[in-house]
Amino acid sequence: MQMSGAQMVCEAIIAEGVKTVFGYPGGAIMHVYDEIYKQNGFEHILNRHEQASVHAADGYARATGEVGVAMVTSGPGFTNAVTGLATAYMDSIPMVVISGQVPLSLIGTDGFQEIDAVGISRPCTKHNFLVRTIEELPRVLKEAFYIARSGRPGPVLVDIPKDITVDIGEFAYPESVDIPSYKPTYKGNRRQIEKAVEAIKSAKKPLLYIGGGTVLSNASDLVRELAEKTQIPAVETLMARGVMGAKNPLLLGMLGMHGNYASNMAMSETDLVISLGARFDDRVTGKLSEFAKYADVIHVDIDPANIAKLVDVDYPIVGDVTQVLEKMIPLLDDVNTDRYQAWREILKRYDELHPQSYVDSDEVIKPQWAIERLGELVGVDAIITSDVGQHQMWAAQHYPFDRPRQWINSGGLGTMGFGFPAALGAKRAFPEKTVINITGDGSILMNMQELVTAAEYKIPVINVILNNHFLGMVRQWQTFFYEKRYSETDLTFQPNWKALAEACGGIGYDVTTKEEFDAALKDAIKQDKVCFMNVAVNRFEDVLPMVPAGGALFNMMLPQKKHGEEK
Numbered sequence: 001m002q003m004s005g006a007q008m009v010c011e012a013i014i015a016e017g018v019k020t021v022f023g024y025p026g027g028a029i030m031h032v033y034d035e036i037y038k039q040n041g042f043e044h045i046l047n048r049h050e051q052a053s054v055h056a057a058d059g060y061a062r063a064t065g066e067v068g069v070a071m072v073t074s075g076p077g078f079t080n081a082v083t084g085l086a087t088a089y090m091d092s093i094p095m096v097v098i099s100g101q102v103p104l105s106l107i108g109t110d111g112f113q114e115i116d117a118v119g120i121s122r123p124c125t126k127h128n129f130l131v132r133t134i135e136e137l138p139r140v141l142k143e144a145f146y147i148a149r150s151g152r153p154g155p156v157l158v159d160i161p162k163d164i165t166v167d168i169g170e171f172a173y174p175e176s177v178d179i180p181s182y183k184p185t186y187k188g189n190r191r192q193i194e195k196a197v198e199a200i201k202s203a204k205k206p207l208l209y210i211g212g213g214t215v216l217s218n219a220s221d222l223v224r225e226l227a228e229k230t231q232i233p234a235v236e237t238l239m240a241r242g243v244m245g246a247k248n249p250l251l252l253g254m255l256g257m258h259g260n261y262a263s264n265m266a267m268s269e270t271d272l273v274i275s276l277g278a279r280f281d282d283r284v285t286g287k288l289s290e291f292a293k294y295a296d297v298i299h300v301d302i303d304p305a306n307i308a309k310l311v312d313v314d315y316p317i318v319g320d321v322t323q324v325l326e327k328m329i330p331l332l333d334d335v336n337t338d339r340y341q342a343w344r345e346i347l348k349r350y351d352e353l354h355p356q357s358y359v360d361s362d363e364v365i366k367p368q369w370a371i372e373r374l375g376e377l378v379g380v381d382a383i384i385t386s387d388v389g390q391h392q393m394w395a396a397q398h399y400p401f402d403r404p405r406q407w408i409n410s411g412g413l414g415t416m417g418f419g420f421p422a423a424l425g426a427k428r429a430f431p432e433k434t435v436i437n438i439t440g441d442g443s444i445l446m447n448m449q450e451l452v453t454a455a456e457y458k459i460p461v462i463n464v465i466l467n468n469h470f471l472g473m474v475r476q477w478q479t480f481f482y483e484k485r486y487s488e489t490d491l492t493f494q495p496n497w498k499a500l501a502e503a504c505g506g507i508g509y510d511v512t513t514k515e516e517f518d519a520a521l522k523d524a525i526k527q528d529k530v531c532f533m534n535v536a537v538n539r540f541e542d543v544l545p546m547v548p549a550g551g552a553l554f555n556m557m558l559p560q561k562k563h564g565e566e567k
Contacts, residue, residue, distance in 0.1 A: 026073025054084020090412025212239025213277020417446025455505025
């Protein structure tokens with residue numbers, strides 16, 4: 001079929017089964033938007049900022065496991081999108097971003113709204129393309145989607161000069177992709193898997209270290225089966241919350257800087273780390289020389305560059321977590337689960353000694369209480385997004401995540417402003433589910449303009465603003481490490497949140513008591529409009545436990561004991 005480059009873009013999106021595209025038009029991408037106007041194969045959501053478009057596509061991808069798609073114009077349109085690309089890249093999220101570019105003849109001339117999108121995005125995309133001919137456009141689009149979703153997923157940029165969107169060419173969309181230099185390994189080496197199984201059988205203190213790759217691989221059921229068969233205790237990273245299920249007796253909790261006592265002590269004393277889809281991030285390991293120093297390491301990861309990048313690995317297994325576990329689990333039929341009983345008892349005592357706890361109050365709302373109450377009222381069916389800061393860590397610690405893809409947050413890049421647009425993407429993917437963005441009074445302002453997007457498209461997400469009138473996490477560090485010099489973190493001056501929501505077509509609630517919290521949340525769930533819940537929380541509450549930066553996992557700052565408990 002003969003068609004323009006702009007038509008090819010729309011036809012490729014339809015061929016890939018994409019139902020929703022997020023974006024913002026401009027001069028260089030205008031021909032594509034003209035074709036979007038004519039087609040009815042997918043929905044387009046007009047965000048009010050390009051960064052929000054990419055975050056919304058990201059949230060859509062995390063919630064569904066499918067490739068998210070965003071579209072922006074050249075110059076500032078693209079540079080606004082870079083933060084979204086970097087966010088997705090750090091967390092390995094499958095996404096295709098299509099950007100307009102000035103005509104080929106103007107590239108390199110400092111033309112109006114020209115920017116080197118390929119050069120800028122190279123460090124924060126899995127791959128990127130500058131389309132140079134109409135003939136290569138169908139192949140490039142097909143490869144972009146394939147690269148984004150295959151192997152270790154990630155964002156892919158397709159930068160299309162404006163003249164190519166006008167050019168006419170033959171559209172023969174490829175049915176398959178063959179890239180000789182890109183052949184991800186999925187199966188895992190059989191001999192290495194057998195060696196790892198023998199190590200598990202001979203260990204005395206093994207520990208399952210579950211990372212975000214298990215979510216990307218859709219391996220949750222197999223991870224739970226592995227834990228149940230072997231009775232090996234497990235810890236989750238921030239990106240893996242929900243994989244084991246909150247009520248699973250083998251789950252110790254979250255690991256790392258704000259992990260709980262039992263999890264961090266388990267990693268400090270284990271003799272065998274079984275790492276599944278984790279990358280040994282610095283927020284997890286703490287001081288590397290002290291991290292799991294008594295343990296051998298099994299590392300399962302689809303990206304060979306991740307293995308042994310930060311820690312020595314004794315049993316490297318390159319492969320997809322799902323396919324590796326499908327081979328590994330049958331080999332563990334004869335494992336002696338009683339062998340680990342003493343280890344489980346030690347960890348149980350650690351959890352009893354320092355459980356994940358806080359001191360509640362009847363006089364002021366504690367943010368931890370608000371998170372727990374959310375879990376009680378909206379349950380396992382809700383999708384929870386978050387921005388970045390104290391509220392993010394409290395959510396990770398206290399919300400009862402029961403399944404993968406229930407928890408959507410920016411882990412690697414730590415992007416304030418991510419939560420609200422990500423919630424829009426998740427809600428568009430699952431309109432029947434309650435979607436709640438847990439945010440702070442600093443983060444919510446970063447993409448506040450999406451109130452208008454949510455109102456226009458009737459996307460009724462609920463934003464729970466845990467308002468402590470501080471840039472909370474920075475304030476916490478200033479308290480602990482900077483002698484309470486609160487330099488530029490006081491956010492006492494604030495908008496009228498309720499009026500702001502209503503001015504943009506939403507609904508606002510001011511919450512100062514637990515009773516008001518319940519009433520506001522129950523009412524917000526019934527609404528068909530975007531909601532802001534401005535929740536006044538204890539101003540100087542800290543996220544604990546905490547491992548100081550560069551410290552060992554076993555050296556934790558612990559929360560205050562409840563009244564009457566043994567010190």
